[in-house]
Amino acid sequence: MLQLIDSTTRTEVVIVQPHLSKAINDHLRGKNAASAPVEDLLRLRLLDELLNAARSTVTEVANELVVIGSLK
Incomplete structure (x- = not known):
């Protein structure tokens, strides 16, 4: 299949x-x-930075990065 x-x-x-x-x-x-608590804002900022870094890396070898989260 990979071929x-x-x-x-x-x-x-x-x-x-x-x-x-x-x-x-x-x-x-x-x-x-x-x-909002400062800790929550810092966690969100860290998550954004991690996902942006992942997107940068992924788009070098794939077309798209999709992130699925919780709706609750």
């Missing part, structure tokens, strides 16, 4: 990230972010 993959084959790398819910993400990025 069929060439430079024109579309590939995706998927990361499942269940530790950050949509509600918390929206709260930390919203206008009420100032009321």
